[in-house]
Amino acid sequence: MKGEPIVILLVEDDPAHAEIVRRNFREFRMANRLEHVEDGQEALDYLHRQGRYTDPETAPRPGLILLDLRLPRVDGLEVLQHIKEDPDLQFIPVVVLTTSAAESDMVRAYANHANSYLVKPVDFSQFLELMKILGYYWLVWNANPL
Amino acid sequence: MTSVDIREKYASWIVFALFLVLAGGIIVAAKVYYNHHALHYREEVAFSLSAIADLKAGELVKWRAERLGDASLFSGNANFCDLVRRFLLDPGNEETRERVRIWLLRTWSAYGYDRVFLLDAEGNERFSIPASLYPGSRIVAEGARKALHSGKVTFQDFYRNEHDRRIYLTVLAPLPFREPGPGGASGAVLALRIDPEQYLYPFIRRWPVPSATGETLIVRREADSLVFLNELRFQAGTALTLRQPLTKTDLPAVKAVLGQFGVEEGVDYRGEPVLAATRPVPESPWSLVARMDLAEIDAPLREQVWIVSLLVGSLLGGSGAGVLLLLKHLRGGFDRERLAAAALLGIHQERLEMAQAIAHAGSWEYLPAEDAIWGSAETFRIWGMEAPPSGKVPFDEIAARIPDRERERVRVSLMDLVITGNSYEVEFPVLSADGGRERIVAAQGILHRNERGEPEKASGVVQDVTELRRKERELEEKNAELERFVYLVSHDLKSPLVTIKTFLGYLEQDVARGETDQAAQDMTFLRNAADKMGKLLDELLQISRIGRMLHEPETVPWDELVREALDAVAGAIAQRGVAVRVDPVLLTLRGDRGRLVEIWQNLLENAVKYMGDQPVPLVHLGVGGHGQDVVFFVCDNGMGIDPRFAAKIFGLFEKLDGKSEGSGLGLAIVKRIVELYGGKVWMESEGTGRGTCFRFTLPGALQHSSKKGGENHER
Numbered sequence: 001m002k003g004e005p006i007v008i009l010l011v012e013d014d015p016a017h018a019e020i021v022r023r024n025f026r027e028f029r030m031a032n033r034l035e036h037v038e039d040g041q042e043a044l045d046y047l048h049r050q051g052r053y054t055d056p057e058t059a060p061r062p063g064l065i066l067l068d069l070r071l072p073r074v075d076g077l078e079v080l081q082h083i084k085e086d087p088d089l090q091f092i093p094v095v096v097l098t099t100s101a102a103e104s105d106m107v108r109a110y111a112n113h114a115n116s117y118l119v120k121p122v123d124f125s126q127f128l129e130l131m132k133i134l135g136y137y138w139l140v141w142n143a144n145p146l
Numbered sequence: 147m148t149s150v151d152i153r154e155k156y157a158s159w160i161v162f163a164l165f166l167v168l169a170g171g172i173i174v175a176a177k178v179y180y181n182h183h184a185l186h187y188r189e190e191v192a193f194s195l196s197a198i199a200d201l202k203a204g205e206l207v208k209w210r211a212e213r214l215g216d217a218s219l220f221s222g223n224a225n226f227c228d229l230v231r232r233f234l235l236d237p238g239n240e241e242t243r244e245r246v247r248i249w250l251l252r253t254w255s256a257y258g259y260d261r262v263f264l265l266d267a268e269g270n271e272r273f274s275i276p277a278s279l280y281p282g283s284r285i286v287a288e289g290a291r292k293a294l295h296s297g298k299v300t301f302q303d304f305y306r307n308e309h310d311r312r313i314y315l316t317v318l319a320p321l322p323f324r325e326p327g328p329g330g331a332s333g334a335v336l337a338l339r340i341d342p343e344q345y346l347y348p349f350i351r352r353w354p355v356p357s358a359t360g361e362t363l364i365v366r367r368e369a370d371s372l373v374f375l376n377e378l379r380f381q382a383g384t385a386l387t388l389r390q391p392l393t394k395t396d397l398p399a400v401k402a403v404l405g406q407f408g409v410e411e412g413v414d415y416r417g418e419p420v421l422a423a424t425r426p427v428p429e430s431p432w433s434l435v436a437r438m439d440l441a442e443i444d445a446p447l448r449e450q451v452w453i454v455s456l457l458v459g460s461l462l463g464g465s466g467a468g469v470l471l472l473l474k475h476l477r478g479g480f481d482r483e484r485l486a487a488a489a490l491l492g493i494h495q496e497r498l499e500m501a502q503a504i505a506h507a508g509s510w511e512y513l514p515a516e517d518a519i520w521g522s523a524e525t526f527r528i529w530g531m532e533a534p535p536s537g538k539v540p541f542d543e544i545a546a547r548i549p550d551r552e553r554e555r556v557r558v559s560l561m562d563l564v565i566t567g568n569s570y571e572v573e574f575p576v577l578s579a580d581g582g583r584e585r586i587v588a589a590q591g592i593l594h595r596n597e598r599g600e601p602e603k604a605s606g607v608v609q610d611v612t613e614l615r616r617k618e619r620e621l622e623e624k625n626a627e628l629e630r631f632v633y634l635v636s637h638d639l640k641s642p643l644v645t646i647k648t649f650l651g652y653l654e655q656d657v658a659r660g661e662t663d664q665a666a667q668d669m670t671f672l673r674n675a676a677d678k679m680g681k682l683l684d685e686l687l688q689i690s691r692i693g694r695m696l697h698e699p700e701t702v703p704w705d706e707l708v709r710e711a712l713d714a715v716a717g718a719i720a721q722r723g724v725a726v727r728v729d730p731v732l733l734t735l736r737g738d739r740g741r742l743v744e745i746w747q748n749l750l751e752n753a754v755k756y757m758g759d760q761p762v763p764l765v766h767l768g769v770g771g772h773g774q775d776v777v778f779f780v781c782d783n784g785m786g787i788d789p790r791f792a793a794k795i796f797g798l799f800e801k802l803d804g805k806s807e808g809s810g811l812g813l814a815i816v817k818r819i820v821e822l823y824g825g826k827v828w829m830e831s832e833g834t835g836r837g838t839c840f841r842f843t844l845p846g847a848l849q850h851s852s853k854k855g856g857e858n859h860e861r
Contacts (some may be wrong), residue, residue: 016645016671023652042786045647070637073791102633120644124651127644 006063006139010036011043011079012097013071021066021097024131032139035062040074043067044082047089062092064138067114069098070107077108077139084113091145093138150487154480158473165469167486169462176458176765184447188421191443192409193422199436202362203425205349210430213338216257217299220336229323230334232272234266243273251277253338260314260341265290267331271392274760282337286316293318297333303366303431304342306386313385315340342376350376359420359439366431367392367403370741374399375432378418388415398422402433408667411440422793474548499523506610512591513603514564517541521608521642528587528610530578547576560591563604567593567758570606586612630691645675685811689818697738704733708767711746718754722763726750729768733776737847741819748812749780749840758785758835774845781839787831795829816842823847 008025010020025034027122037043045051046059053059065083065115076096093115100103101119109117118134121127125143209652220226226249233242246264254262254275261282263274267285285305293300317340322333323424340346353360357424361379365372371389378384394400398412402424414437422437502508507523512518518538526533529547539771541560545553552574563570564627570591575584591606637699649671708728712719719726733744757763772776787795796817820827823846830839 005319014641014645016649016675019671020645070634073788073794075794090333100633100637101702102636104633111505122640122644125650127648128651145474 005032007033007035008131008139009043009046010034010063011038011040011065011071011076012036012068013038014068017068020127024128025135027128028132028135031142033060034101035059039116040076043071043079044074047082047083048087060144063144065092065094066097067094069096069100069109077105077112080109080112080114093144095134095138150480150483154477157476157480161473161476163464168469171774172366172461172465176454180450180454183450187447187450188443191421191438194355194421195421195436195438198360198362199425199434200421201354202350202436203427203434206364206427206432206434207429209346209349210427211491213317213340214299214301216253217317217336217338219319220253220321221319224324227323227333228325229320230336231323231327233264234334237272237330245271247275250336257338258345259338260344261337261339263337263339264322265335265337267291267294267327267333269335272334272462280307282339283307283309283314283719286318286337286339289316290337292318294322294333294335296320297322301430304386305570313342315342315346325718346383347376351379358440358441359442359834360436362434362436362440363399363425364432364434365399365403366433371405372397372400374415378415383638383771387469390415391571398424399433399435399438402426402435412440431549486627495685503527506613508608509605510589510608511605512541512560512564512593513538514601514746519544525608528585529576530585547578548574550575556589560604563591563593563795564601567595567601570604573611583611586615624678627631635682635686637679639679642678642682646672649675658741679806689811689815697740699737700739701734701736703740703743704731704735704769707735707739708746710743711750714743714747715754719765722754722757723767724754724757724763727764727766727768729766731769733769735847737844741822742844742847745816745842746780746820748816752812753780753782753784753838755782756787756838757782762782770841772847773842776848777841777843779839781837783837786830786834786836786838789831789836792829792831816840820844 010021012137016055017040022036023066025032027030035046037046042051043065046053047062048054049059049060067076067080076140080096081145083092083094084111090113094113095118096109096114097118097120099120116138118130121130157750199560229245229249233246242296248348250264250273252261253259261274261276261278263282264385265277265282265287265572266272269290274282285307286302288621289300289302297320299320301320304313304315306313318339319336319338320333321336323331325592326332328335348362353362359379363378364375366375367373368389369394372392372394373386374384374388376385381388390400392400392404395404396412397414398410398420399415399422401407401410401412405426407424407426409421409423411419411421412465414422419440421435421440421443422435425433425434463480502522502524506524506528508522510522510525510530511518516538518540519528520536520538521533522537523533529544531539531547533542541557545557548556556572559572560569562568563671570589573586573759576587577584588610588611589608591604594602595603595604609674632856649668652668653665653672656662656668700852707726712726712728718724753765754763760783762783767779768782769776769778770803791826797812816825819843823844825843825845827840827845828840830841831837
């Protein structure tokens with residue numbers, strides 16, 4: 001584990017859902033930095049340091065990407081495909097976090113090399129539990145070459 | 147062979163059989179009739195022959211009895227006997243001589259005897275009426291002695307007088323004397339000679355009806371021979387000279403003398419076949435034969451045969467003619483049926499062609515020997531070719547219509563069908579002769595083999611599936627859209643639900659912790675999520691209404707539709723301060739007024755909503771193009787859309803800006819309404835910040851209309 005906090009990029013168009021994720025990370029005292037973008041295009045801009053995200057200070061390279069699938073402008077799957085095809089970005093773990101339990105979405109996500117696929121539970125405590133496990137798993141235990 | 151041919155053959159056979167049966171019946175009936183008639187006729191002839199024989203035999207018996215009676219008169223007359231004795235004693239006594247002469251003369255003239263004469267006991271002739279040139283026969287003299295000896299009247303049968311060579315019969319009456327006569331003689335004999343030519347022969351010969359061959363004859367037996375006693379009709383000099391041996395039993399006369407009497411067929415003295423009735427003549431050595439040539443008997447039968455034959459012939463001819471007429475009539479019927487069938491075939495052909503034209507399906511045959519294809523009219527239409535008069539073209543001509551990339555594949559599968567019989571089912575594009583648009587053609591075929599199992603030809607159908615494939619694609623698109631719709635709805639409904647449940651959890655925590663500020667914030671999230679759900683449900687209702695025509699179509703001028711749309715979004719336009727420019731266009735549309743208004747309304751809302759930070763916002767509505775190619779447009783100078791997202795914007799619930807208020811439904815609704823009118827909608831934008839143009843066509847709503855330019859006006 002490294003001393004520097006891992007930057008998490010949350011790609012989520014629903015402000016409520018973004019708030020839930022934010023609260024949970026805060027709840028479990030994960031001293032990580034959460035960057036939130038609201039659509040696919042913004043996510044790509046962030047990762048390529050384009051548009052509003054040219055400054056490395058305000059747009060640090062994420063160590064984990066939480067990606068919703070249904071996004072305005074550029075779809076989550078397109079963003080995923082883009083990341084996994086880019087040699088600079090492909091090692092960043094991408095966890096799909098979506099309300100969709102559709103099999104077609106899962107297939108397409110894994111086909112595009114998603115590292116994990118999580119369906120947002122409708123139940124409050126389950127959602128909390130999921131966020132807790134997700135945090136520990138990806139931020140504490142998961143090792144990657146970065 | 148057609149069913150008509152078979153039925154005609156069948157009918158011909160039936161008619162022929164009918165004729166055979168008819169002919170057989172006629173012949174059998176004629177034969178039965180003739181046989182019956184012949185039998186009956188023969189019976190009649192036999193009956194009349196018998197009757198003649200009976201009659202004659204009876205007459206002969208009677209005649210003989212009379213002759214014997216004549217003789218007995220003298221035999222039993224004592225006075226006459228004494229007179230004769232005295233005459234013989236004294237022949238010179240004139241008185242007795244005269245008395246004897248008178249007696250004899252009276253007898254001779256009264257009874258028609260040929261000669262009446264007296265014989266003494268020695269058999270010498272002593273007195274004769276008439277006086278004869280020839281002496282009496284030795285046979286008579288002998289008979290006289292016997293008669294005198296026996297004392298009985300004797301009938302001396304046919305004999306020939308050796309002196310005059312004539313045939314006679316003689317009845318001998320013994321005249322016994324009471325007193326001795328000359329030389330002690332005890333009596334004399336009176337001979338009554340009969341010349342059969344005078345009465346007997348004519349009587350025998352006489353036939354009661356006219357007949358060419360009818361004849362009665364009498365015969366008697368002499369040792370082993372049969373002797374004919376009278377002169378025969380067809381042979382002269384037969385009396386007492388013609389003889390036949392008794393072994394010739396086919397002669398009815400022979401049978402008669404042998405004691406077999408009756409009616410039977412046989413041959414006569416000439417060897418002619420005859421029918422004969424034979425009878426005994428009682429108290430005589432005679433047998434009587436009444437005969438007639440079968441030729442004469444059968445003559446009426448032969449005539450009958452002729453008549454019957456003629457009748458049969460004419461009946462057969464008549465029925466034959468009838469049968470021929472029937473056949474001809476039937477043939478005519480069959481010919482008419484054939485004509486009708488041919489006409490029907492023509493009608494069927496026409497119907498088939500029509501059916502093929504309607505179904506856009508043609509039939510074809512591939513003839514490997516010629517490497518040619520025969521096709522129906524519709525087949526050539528589908529191929530976009532002029533149909534040749536023979537209906538046949540070389541395969542290469544067809545192949546030339548198939549684009550290069552597909553040609554080989556089509557040929558290979560056809561060859562595969564012809565060689566192996568593998569199923570042929572290919573779909574390929576075809577270019578029409580004028581080089582126009584490509585058509586999609588689907589062909590199926592099967593292989594026909596001859597009796598030896600060798601491939602002979604292939605035949606099948608070809609179908610123009612261009613439209614079908616287009617509709618299939620459309621349907622697939624619709625299906626995909628529906629799937630996507632369901633997916634999106636489930637997602638978009640679930641999303642606020644997750645929010646609600648989660649923030650309810652947070653709210654509980656807030657309440658437990660007494661964190662009022664946090665609770666208020668959480669409740670805002672809850673409210674937003676609930677609002678979002680409500681809005682989504684409204685939109686679902688709205689979208690479900692599209693695609694259903696709600697109102698009767700009406701004709702509306704274009705500017706009226708635009709004005710209604712502008713009125714509907716007037717609030718938003720005013721709020722944002724957007725200038726609207728409407729081109730003056732004289733164009734009428736026909737359709738559901740409300741739906742048509744919705745197109746412009748949604749596009750205007752969209753334009754105003756995404757005006758961005760444009761300081762001089764402007765929306766421009768107008769119409770371009772002519773006739774059926776009229777294109778409507780709604781352009782703005784707002785934030786514009788990245789061309790990369792152009793295809794995405796018309797999807798359901800799509801929105802390019804997550805923060806915007808739009809449901810993402812507006813453009814989807816526009817697309818659906820435009821498509822209802824058979825049109826297309828697309829977006830043009832030079833990019834972000836450079837404005838957006840939505841263009842669309844509405845062919846289904848276009849009326850015969852004119853479009854006029856005029857002054858622009860702004861709102």
